[in-house]
Structure formats: C-alpha cells, structure tokens
Amino acid sequence: MYHYLLILHSYFRWLVLFALLFQIAWIFINHRNNKIFSLKDYQILLRLTTIYNIQFLIGWILYLNSPIVTAFWNDISVGEKTRQLRFFGLEHMSMMTLAVFMINIVNNLVKKKIGSNGFTYLWKRYIWISLIILSSIPWSFSPFTNRPNFRF
Template structure:
C-alpha cells in the first residue's frame, strides 16, 4: 500500500497546487476588479478544500505506515537530530495540517461574508497564506535540506 500511496501523494500535490494557485489568482482578480462572486468561484473554493482534504487523508495514512516515520517515533532521541527523518516525522505533517486549517478557516469565512469584495479579499488572503505554508513545507527536488523527486512513478 505504501508503494501506491507515496506516488499518489506526490501526484495529488500538483493538483492541490494548481487548484490553489488558480483560486488565488481568481480571488485577487475579483477583489481588484470588484467583480461579483460567482457560483464558479464558490465551487472553486469547495474544490480546493476537497482536493486539499483528499491530500491530507492520503498524507495521514502515509504517516501511519511510513518506515521513516516509524523510525522517527521509535528512535525519537536520535531521529530528532537527523534532518530528513525529523522533517517527515514532525515538520512536514505539522506544517501541512496548519496549512489545511488556515485554508479551511478561509473557506468558512468566505461563506459568511456578505459583500463580494469581502469574499474575494478573504479568499485571496487566507488561501495565499495557506499556499505559502504548503510551498515552504514540500520536500522539493531542489531543496538542500530535504529533497524528494517532483514526480514519483507508480
């Protein structure tokens, strides 16, 4: 199962990033241009949150079955000093859960805003903060600290 979920998690990351960036661009355009908040924008918010929750679910299952995390949990005193092990055992999951919470709070705040400008503004700000957290916590292939391939084969 690990061999299937790890590439799936890597693939869904791109779907999360694409939908989130698209939603942020639409939000900033709508906010700056004073457009009306459409049904498409509402649906886009829901899609972003759903894709993000799917990714989080895959990630939590991976966390539970990962050999790296297992090593981290069973050898905490030594593992906490190993950058890559600590990243996957503690840092990555913590930051990603925070990002999901931030984006979900933003989504819920958008639902209760009355004006279109407030909806776009709220969406733009909260989703952008969440994206920043996500981008800072992905193990990019170019990262000198903890790198993983950008695309994993199945």
C-alpha cells in the same frame, strides 16, 4: 501498500499545486477587480478545497504507514537531529495539517461574506496558506530534504 500510497501522494501533489496556483490567481484577479463574492464563487472554492482534503487524507494514511515516520518516533532524540526524519516525522505533517485546517476554517468563514468583499478576505489569508504549503513540500531542489518530483 506504502509504496503505492507514496506514488499516489506524490502525483496528486501536482493537482494540488495546480489547484492552488489557479486559486491564488482567481482570488487575486477578483480581489483586484473588486468583484462581489457570490454563491457560485463559494461553490468553486469548495470544489478546490476538496482537492486539498483528499491529498490531506492520503497524506495522513501515508504518514501512519511510513517507515521514515516510524523511525522518527522510535528514537525521537536521534530523529530530531536527522533532517530527513524530522522533516517527514514532524515538520511536513504539522505544517500541512495547519494549512488544511486554515483552508477549511477560512472557507467556512468566507461563507458569511457572500454578497460582499469575500475576495479581499480570501486574498489576505490564502497568501499565508500558500506560503505554508509551498515551504513544506519536499521539493527535489530543496536543501532541507530532497525527494524526486515524479515517482515510479
């Protein structure tokens, strides 16, 4: 089961990245044009958030079944000194959990901004959320931890 979850999580990240890039561009364009945040915009935001929440759920199921995470928690003193174990056992999940919590909180708060400058509010927050997400992905080119971009 672990292998299939890993493949699913790995491929679903591309949908998450596409959604994130689309969302950042969409928020920026509407922020720059001083567009009023509408109910339709809020509904689009919720649909994009669903993608992040699905990946988050898959990630937590994977985390609870991961032999790498188990190795980290079985010997934390060794795990915290081993980059791969520390990244997957602690850093990746902590930062992604923080990012998804922030997304959900921001989306809940922006609901009050329907009819006003919601895009300005979103722009200021989604830049930070995006940086957290992008810095916490195990890219194939990362000097910290490298994982293949596509799994088979």
